[in-house]
Every structure is written in structure tokens, then in C-alpha cells.
Amino acid sequence: MITIGQLAAYAGVTIKAVRHYHKLGLLEEPSRDSSGYRRYTAEHAIHLLKIKTLAEAGVPLGRVKELLAADPDQVAAAMAEIDRSLEMRVRELRRTRQRIARLSGGDRLFVSAEVADYLDDLRELGVSERGVRLERDGWILLQSVSPKNAAVWIAEKRVAIGDPEFRALYLEYDSAYDWSPDDPRLPALAERAQRWLVKRPDRVEGGPPLRDPALVQLVSSSTGSRSPAWDRLAEIGREQRS
Amino acid sequence: MITIGQLAAYAGVTIKAVRHYHKLGLLEEPSRDSSGYRRYTAEHAIHLLKIKTLAEAGVPLGRVKELLAADPDQVAAAMAEIDRSLEMRVRELRRTRQRIARLSGGDRLFVSAEVADYLDDLRELGVSERGVRLERDGWILLQSVSPKNAAVWIAEKRVAIGDPEFRALYLEYDSAYDWSPDDPRLPALAERAQRWLVKRPDRVEGGPPLRDPALVQLVSSSTGSRSPAWDRLAEIGREQRS
DNA sequence: CTTGACATTGACCCAAGGTCAGGGTTCGAA
DNA sequence: TTCGAACCCTGACCTTGGGTCAATGTCAAG
Numbered sequence: 001m002i003t004i005g006q007l008a009a010y011a012g013v014t015i016k017a018v019r020h021y022h023k024l025g026l027l028e029e030p031s032r033d034s035s036g037y038r039r040y041t042a043e044h045a046i047h048l049l050k051i052k053t054l055a056e057a058g059v060p061l062g063r064v065k066e067l068l069a070a071d072p073d074q075v076a077a078a079m080a081e082i083d084r085s086l087e088m089r090v091r092e093l094r095r096t097r098q099r100i101a102r103l104s105g106g107d108r109l110f111v112s113a114e115v116a117d118y119l120d121d122l123r124e125l126g127v128s129e130r131g132v133r134l135e136r137d138g139w140i141l142l143q144s145v146s147p148k149n150a151a152v153w154i155a156e157k158r159v160a161i162g163d164p165e166f167r168a169l170y171l172e173y174d175s176a177y178d179w180s181p182d183d184p185r186l187p188a189l190a191e192r193a194q195r196w197l198v199k200r201p202d203r204v205e206g207g208p209p210l211r212d213p214a215l216v217q218l219v220s221s222s223t224g225s226r227s228p229a230w231d232r233l234a235e236i237g238r239e240q241r242s
Numbered sequence: 243m244i245t246i247g248q249l250a251a252y253a254g255v256t257i258k259a260v261r262h263y264h265k266l267g268l269l270e271e272p273s274r275d276s277s278g279y280r281r282y283t284a285e286h287a288i289h290l291l292k293i294k295t296l297a298e299a300g301v302p303l304g305r306v307k308e309l310l311a312a313d314p315d316q317v318a319a320a321m322a323e324i325d326r327s328l329e330m331r332v333r334e335l336r337r338t339r340q341r342i343a344r345l346s347g348g349d350r351l352f353v354s355a356e357v358a359d360y361l362d363d364l365r366e367l368g369v370s371e372r373g374v375r376l377e378r379d380g381w382i383l384l385q386s387v388s389p390k391n392a393a394v395w396i397a398e399k400r401v402a403i404g405d406p407e408f409r410a411l412y413l414e415y416d417s418a419y420d421w422s423p424d425d426p427r428l429p430a431l432a433e434r435a436q437r438w439l440v441k442r443p444d445r446v447e448g449g450p451p452l453r454d455p456a457l458v459q460l461v462s463s464s465t466g467s468r469s470p471a472w473d474r475l476a477e478i479g480r481e482q483r484s
Numbered sequence: 485c486t487t488g489a490c491a492t493t494g495a496c497c498c499a500a501g502g503t504c505a506g507g508g509t510t511c512g513a514a
Numbered sequence: 515t516t517c518g519a520a521c522c523c524t525g526a527c528c529t530t531g532g533g534t535c536a537a538t539g540t541c542a543a544g
Contacts, residue, residue: 002386005521010386015522020501035509037522042379045386046352053345057338061500079342086339090332096299097328100321103295110288137284144244144252144287247490257491262532277540279491303531 001039011048018048026051026065057082058089107136114154115139121161122170131174165196173233181232190236243281253290260290268293268307299324300331349378356396357381363403364412373416407438415475423474432478 008015021027027047030040047068054064059082067078102109108116115136122132142150160166172189179186250257263269269289272282289310296306301324309320344351350358357378364374384392402408414431421428 002383003521006386010382010389014501016501016503019524024500035522037509042382045382049352050345053338053341053351055500057335057342079345083339083342086335086342090335093299093328093332093335096295097325099295100299100325100328103292103321109295110291137288140252140284140287141244144248147252245491256532258532258534261493266531277491279540297531 001033001041002045004038004040007040007045007048010045011052013048013052021048021051021061024061024065026061026068054082057086111136111139111143112151112154114151114158115143118154118158118161121158125161125167126171127174128177131177169193169196173230176229176233177227179227179229181228183229186229186232187236190233190240193233194237194240243275243283244287246280246282249282249287249290252287253294255290255294263290263293263303266303266307268303268310296324299328353378353381353385354393354396356393356400357385360396360400360403363400367403367409368413369416370419373419411435411438415472418471418475419469421469421471423470425471428471428474429478432475432482435475436479436482 002010004015004018008018011018018027022029027044030038030044033039050068051061051064054067055061059067063078067075070078099109106116107119111119119132119136122135123129127135139150139154142153161170169189169192173193176183176186176189244252246257246260250260253260260269264271269286272280272286275281292310293303293306296309297303301309305320309317312320341351348358349361353361361374361378364377365371369377381392381396384395403412411431411434415435418425418428418431
């Protein structure tokens with residue numbers, strides 16, 4: 001006849017856990033000795049080890065109770081299922097490990113692979129880090145507002161980036177961020193952008209009716225990172241279209 | 243500017259979780275719009291994804307908070323540590339899987355490998371299943387009362403089982419379980435056992451002073467599975483020694 | 485103008501125990 | 515035999531990471 005402390009040590013659980021299992025009706029309350037101490041037998045030890053093994057596998061205590069009362073056939077089936085879920089958890093943990101490894105790295109954690117590729121293209125093109133970050137933040141917002149539209153638009157963008165005129169425009173817009181709103185180059189840039197928008201390659205089939213300027217506006221207005229020159233460019237654009 | 247619902251959907255967490263993170267000071271409270279709704283930016287989305295990734299890896303939210311405030315060097319070090327603990331959890335899960343697989347199987351889950359081997363020896367010797375179970379339960383109790391002594395004693399037992407006289411005695415004790423306490427064979431059996439105990443091979447070095455009868459008593463008295471004949475055998479033994 | 489989806493705060497609930505308080509018991513050593 | 519250490523008892527509250535419910539406010543579309 002062993003005490004609760006010895007039982008707990010044998011099974012590798014705490015005394016508190018043993019009493020918890022009693023309260024849940026998982027482990028039979030043993031008889032008490034003359035001073036009211038619980039006195040356990042080997043049966044209890046075996047039972048407790050079963051409970052512990054199942055609990056360690058992540059089986060909720062409620063189910064552990066069922067399982068221990070069920071007949072062997074059911075137990076075997078449940079074991080197989082538990083094993084499958086355990087395997088899944090192992091796979092998930094491994095995936096998380098990879099993401100953790102990349103956390104301190106690039107943008108691929110925050111945007112879809114397509115967008116990340118596009119951002120890489122921009123970096124290669126020579127766009128400033130600030131510009132790339134602005135784009136990235138725009139896509140994050142876009143993906144959260146409308147993942148479907150974002151997928152269509154990124155496809156369009158990846159086509160556009162193949163156009164030398166678009167690339168040139170993008171770079172100029174990028175550097176225009178720091179210009180004064182009175183800079184004489186702004187009207188010409190706005191007009192050139194407008195021309196490109198009108199005669200640009202056909203849009204992807206089934207694309208939404210929303211125009212790029214809306215995206216630009218969303219991005220620039222939302223991230224809080226807008227520049228006087230860009231505001232002026234948008235203004236000129238509106239004037240030209242009206 | 244996105245709403246809490248859009249932010250939560252983007253990061254793959256619930257709205258409740260986002261507010262929970264605010265309460266814990268994990269995620270900065272964004273500004274509210276005119277109607278008091280929270281309005282988030284891409285920065286929040288990125289921050290939230292970081293939190294989610296770390297939380298999924300099992301990092302407590304308290305530590306997540308520290309990590310996000312720490313400088314990159316510390317973060318990198320912490321990541322490495324988290325990765326290690328993740329790896330350990332994967333290994334543990336694999337071990338648990340194996341134990342789960344063996345749960346419905348033999349005794350190896352309940353006793354040490356040495357004891358399990360010893361029990362297998364007994365089975366091979368022809369000891370009854372009841373007898374093996376009694377031994378097993380005795381070892382479980384013993385291991386819980388005093389793992390150190392149990393280890394020494396099992397070593398002794400595994401030496402003794404090599405002795406033909408011990409094997410013969412064990413088998414006779416095993417069958418004596420069912421005898422009447424008045425059976426005429428009992429005194430002879432008790433005497434034979436006594437002789438073996440006296441002249442048996444030298445005990446393992448550093449062994450404790452406790453004698454085997456104490457073990458027998460513990461086992462038989464504790465499992466609740468005692469037999470009249472065994473009680474009588476113990477009594478005769480005490481008489482002989484006095 | 486209503487309806488349905490979404491937002492707000494606050495309060496309570498869950499597993500699986502941990503911790504603390506305020507006692508009683510047992511055992512070995514002095 | 516008496517002391518201290520190490521056990522044991524119950525009961526009540528604390529923890530983490532949220533879920534659920536309630537009562538109320540707001541938004542956008544038909």
C-alpha cells in the first residue's frame with residue numbers, strides 16, 4: 001500500500017494531478033488509512049500510467065475517461081485515431097519551425113508568394129526600400145480587405161512589370177516621393193502615367209472594374225506614409241481625367 | 243484602413259484574440275474612427291502575424307511581448323532556443339506515439355525493462371499468469387516505494403533465476419497458491435525455501451539489508467491477492483527462523 | 485427605413501492543473 | 515519523548531488563451 005506521493009512519483013505526475021483525476025472521476029478513489037491518507041495499490045499505479053500516457057498525447061481528460069471505460073475494440077480504434085492526430089501535430093510543429101526560422105527574414109511570411117516575388121522584382125529593378133515597403137503594406141491591406149481582388153491585381157501587376165515603360169514610370173514615381181509638390185517635373189510625369197494607363201496591355205480576363213488609382217489611394221492614404229509630391233500627382237491626375 | 247474583422251481574417255485569428263492581445267499590451271491599440279471602431283494599418287497586420295506565428299509555436303504570450311520589443315540579436319537567440327524546444331516537443335510526441343502503440347500491449351509500459359525481462363523469463367519458465375501478475379504488481383509497488391532498492395533487487399532476482407533450485411522452488415510456490423493451508427507438502431516446501439535462502443549465491447555488492455521475505459510480505463499483503471497456503475508458508479518460515 | 489452583418493464593452497466559463505492557507509500525521513534523530 | 519522535516523488533508527483562488535453571451539451601437543444595401 002503506497003501513499004499518494006509515492007504513486008505520483010512512480011507515474012511521474014504531481015500529487016495535485018492525482019487528486020485532480022480523482023475529482024474528475026478518472027481514477028478511482030482508494031480506501032483511506034486510519035488517519036485519512038489515501039492508500040494505493042498497483043492497480044491504481046497501472047491505471048494512472050495509462051491516464052498519464054493518454055493525457056500526454058493531448059487526449060482531453062474527458063475522452064480519457066471514456067476510453068478507459070470502453071471495450072478493447074473501441075480503444076484500439078481510438079488509439080489509431082490519436083496516433084494520426086499526433087502525427088499531424090508533429091508535421092504542424094515542423095512547419096511552424098520553418099516559419100519561425102523565416103520570421104526574422106524576408107517578407108514571405110506576410111504576403112502571398114506571388115506578391116513576395118513581385119516585391120523581389122521591384123528590389124531588383126532598383127526601387128528604394130521605402131518604396132518596396134509601401135508596396136508591401138499596400139498588399140497586406142489589400143489582401144485583408146479582399147483576398148480575391150488582390151489575387152487578380154497581383155497577376156496584372158506581374159504582367160505590367162514586364163513592360164519597360166511601366167518599369168521606368170515606377171522608378172520615377174519612386175524617386176518623386178521626395179520631390180517638392182511644386183517640382184516642374186510633376187505634370188509631365190502625371191501625364192506620362194496617364195498615357196500608360198490608357199494604352200497599357202489588356203487587363204486580365206474577368207478583372208474587377210476598380211482602377212489602379214484606387215489602389216494607389218488606398219495604399220498611400222492608409223499607411224500614413226504619403227508625400228506632398230505624390231498627393232500633388234494624384235491631384236493632377238484627377239484634373240486631367242475630368 | 244481595415245477593420246478588426248478584416249485584420250483577424252487576414253492573420254487567421256479570431257476578433258476576440260486580437261482584442262485579447264490589445265489587453266495584454268501585445269498589439270498596439272490603433273486609433274478609432276468617428277464611431278469608435280478600431281482602424282488598423284498594415285503595420286498592425288504584420289505585427290499580428292508575428293504574434294500569431296510565435297504563439298502557434300507555443301511561446302507564452304508574455305515572452306512574445308518581450309521578444310517583439312527586443313533587439314534583433316536577442317530575437318535571433320530566442321528563435322534558436324524556441325526552435326530547440328520545438329524539436330524536443332517533436333521528439334517527445336514521437337516517443338508518446340510509441341508508448342500509445344504499446345498501451346494495449348504488454349507490461350513494458352508499467353515496469354522497467356529489467357523487470358519486464360524478468361517477467362518474460364517467468365512466463366517462459368511456466369509460471370501461471372496469476373503468478374506473473376502478482377510479481378508485476380509487486381514490482382510496481384516496489385518501484386514506487388523505493389526505485390533504488392527495486393533496481394538492486396531486480397538484479398539479484400535475475401541472477402537467482404539462473405539457479406535451477408530457485409526455478410523449481412518458484413514453480414512450486416506458484417502452484418502452492420491454491421493448496422489448502424493444511425496441505426502436508428507445505429512444511430517441506432517452507433524448509434526447502436529456507437535452505438535455499440541461506441546457502442544461495444552471494445548477494446549483489448552493496449545490496450540493502452532487507453531480506454526477501456519482506457518483499458514477499460509487501461507484495462502479498464498489498465495487492466490483496468494472498469492465499470491461505472501462502473500465509474501458512476510465511477508463518478512456518480517465521481517459526482523456523484526463531 | 486428596415487434588415488443583417490458587424491462592432492463595442494463587460495462578465496462569466498473552460499481545461500488542467502498550480503499555489504497558498506491552515507491545518508493534521510509520521511518518522512527518524514537527539 | 516520530543517523535535518523538526520517531510521508528508522498528507524481540504525478548500526479556495528490564480529493562471530493561459532481565449533470562447534460565449536448579453537446588451538447595445540453602427541454601417542451599407544435594398
